[in-house]
Amino acid sequence: MALPREYTSEDCPVARALEIVGERWTLLIVRDALYGVSRFSDFRDHLGIPRAVLTDRLNLLVENGILARVTAASGRDEYSLTAKGEGLWPAVWSLITWGNEHYVSEDGCRPFTHVGCGGTLAADGRCESCGTRPQPGELTLHPRAKTSPARKTDPVSQALSVPHRLLTPIARTPAQ
Amino acid sequence: MALPREYTSEDCPVARALEIVGERWTLLIVRDALYGVSRFSDFRDHLGIPRAVLTDRLNLLVENGILARVTAASGRDEYSLTAKGEGLWPAVWSLITWGNEHYVSEDGCRPFTHVGCGGTLAADGRCESCGTRPQPGELTLHPRAKTSPARKTDPVSQALSVPHRLLTPIARTPAQ
Numbered sequence: 001m002a003l004p005r006e007y008t009s010e011d012c013p014v015a016r017a018l019e020i021v022g023e024r025w026t027l028l029i030v031r032d033a034l035y036g037v038s039r040f041s042d043f044r045d046h047l048g049i050p051r052a053v054l055t056d057r058l059n060l061l062v063e064n065g066i067l068a069r070v071t072a073a074s075g076r077d078e079y080s081l082t083a084k085g086e087g088l089w090p091a092v093w094s095l096i097t098w099g100n101e102h103y104v105s106e107d108g109c110r111p112f113t114h115v116g117c118g119g120t121l122a123a124d125g126r127c128e129s130c131g132t133r134p135q136p137g138e139l140t141l142h143p144r145a146k147t148s149p150a151r152k153t154d155p156v157s158q159a160l161s162v163p164h165r166l167l168t169p170i171a172r173t174p175a176q
Numbered sequence: 177m178a179l180p181r182e183y184t185s186e187d188c189p190v191a192r193a194l195e196i197v198g199e200r201w202t203l204l205i206v207r208d209a210l211y212g213v214s215r216f217s218d219f220r221d222h223l224g225i226p227r228a229v230l231t232d233r234l235n236l237l238v239e240n241g242i243l244a245r246v247t248a249a250s251g252r253d254e255y256s257l258t259a260k261g262e263g264l265w266p267a268v269w270s271l272i273t274w275g276n277e278h279y280v281s282e283d284g285c286r287p288f289t290h291v292g293c294g295g296t297l298a299a300d301g302r303c304e305s306c307g308t309r310p311q312p313g314e315l316t317l318h319p320r321a322k323t324s325p326a327r328k329t330d331p332v333s334q335a336l337s338v339p340h341r342l343l344t345p346i347a348r349t350p351a352q
Contacts (some may be wrong), residue, residue, distance in 0.1 A: 013275025013285070014207050014268060021271070022200060031190050084278060090300075091270035092190060095197070098263055099189025109189070124266070124301065124309055133300055 020064050021088065025049055025057050030085060031092050033067060034136050036168045037156055038078040046156035061085070081167070089136040090125055097123040107146040112139045115165060137167040196240045197264065201225055201233050206261060207268050209243060210312050212344045213332055214254040222332035237261070257343070265312040266301055273299040283322035288315045291341060313343040 021027050028047055037043055044054050058079060061067040066085035072078045093112075100109045101123075112121040115138045119129025126133050142163050159170045197203050204223055213219055220230050234255060237243040242261035248254045276285045277299075288297040291314045295305025302309050318339050335346045 012204075012207070013273075013280045014271045015204060015275075016279040017271040017275035018203055022198065022203065024198065024200075027194055027198065028188075028191060031188070087274055087277065088270075091267055091274060094264075094267035094270050095190045095193040097189075098267060099191075099193035101263065102260060103192040104189045 017091075020060065020066065021091070023057065023060060025053060026061060027088070027092060027095070029054075029057055029061065030066065030081070030088050032156065033079060033081045033085065034089060034092060034166050035141065035156065035160065035164065036166065036170050038080055038169060040077065040079075042154070042156050042170060043079075045154035046152070086136055086167075093121070093125050105146070108144055110144055110160075111142045113142065114138060115140055137165070139166045140164065141166060193267075196236065196242065197267070199233065199236060201229060202237060203264075203268060203271070205230075205233055205237065206242065206257070206264050208332065209255060209257045209261065210265060210268060210342050211317065211332065211336065211340065212342065212346050214256055214345060216253065216255075218330070218332050218346060219255075221330035222328070262312055262343075269297070269301050281322070284320055286320055286336075287318045289318065290314060291316055313341070315342045316340065317342060 021030065025047070028049075029043060032043055032046060037046065040054065040058070043049065043058075044051060047054070049057075058067065058069075062069050062079070065082055066088070067079045068082050069077050069079055113119060114121065114127040114129065114132070114134045116132070116134065117127060117130045119127040121134065121139060122128045140163050141160065143161050155172055156170055164170075197206065201223070204225075205219060208219055208222060213222065216230065216234070219225065219234075220227060223230070225233075234243065234245075238245050238255070241258055242264070243255045244258050245253050245255055289295060290297065290303040290305065290308070290310045292308070292310065293303060293306045295303040297310065297315060298304045316339050317336065319337050331348055332346055340346075
């Protein structure tokens with residue numbers, strides 16, 4: 001079960017935003033959804049998040065219109081970001097750039113490039129080449145220059161070991 | 177006591193950032209510090225946060241170099257953002273704009289203007305007038321057009337009922 005929301009006396013938009021995305025794990029789930037993760041098992045295996053917590057957070061995100069839940073042809077539930085959910089990209093990107101600056105070595109950063117022109121995404125969310133502010137679906141995420149010796153082997157980590165366009169479903173081999 | 181950090185297996189910069197600022201309340205404390213709040217009692221009264229939780233979160237932010245703690249002439253501890261802490265402004269602004277868009281009526285939004293030229297801050301963090309990307313100390317926060325009937329009366333809420341430049345200490349009457 002989710003923790004009770006504690007910010008209700010706050011009428012600040014940051015507080016309202018944090019009632020939802022400030023819940024532990026939710027922004028990491030949104031980040032994964034931006035990467036194209038849609039299946040429960042993929043979120044679970046990539047994030048290492050307990051099943052009950054993931055169920056709760058997915059429900060929270062669906063209830064708040066950030067994720068949409070659809071039943072796939074396989075009968076399985078799948079999740080995708082709504083327009084409101086995609087609107088969290090600037091917040092996620094701000095945290096990526098802040099985290100990169102303070103906690104990640106340069107060759108440990110994943111470059112993001114603009115599909116339109118190939119330019120690198122700058123810290124302010126603009127393409128360094130053409131100056132526009134790409135939407136997440138217009139960005140390609142590249143693998144790190146330096147690969148970690150303890151690289152994870154779950155389907156999402158594998159899919160992101162090669163360039164991957166954001167919001168594109170995570171590819172799976174038939175055996176998966 | 178803070179909850180245990182749960183994202184250590186993640187080498188993503190968002191995860192590293194969320195280990196700190198994803199802790200419940202921390203981004204609201206950072207937001208208040210951006211507004212110029214520096215005293216324990218002001219954070220507590222403005223956020224309505226339990227004393228023990230506030231103590232823990234301030235310690236976490238100091239340990240991680242986001243806030244600096246100094247002993248004022250009065251003998252009281254005061255807190256101010258470091259450069260690393262001010263670097264969280266884009267993340268806070270992204271959450272403000274997302275929160276405004278989805279949860280706040282237009283007259284309930286607090287406008288931010290650029291001190292240099294008076295232009296309004298746009299959703300992408302740029303000044304609508306001169307096109308630069310102001311640092312938080314170059315911004316003035318304005319009160320809402322619509323005041324809430326249940327307006328809070330703590331010193332921070334009072335200070336923010338008139339235009340207030342970010343990072344400027346919250347004014348107090350001598351009786352406070």
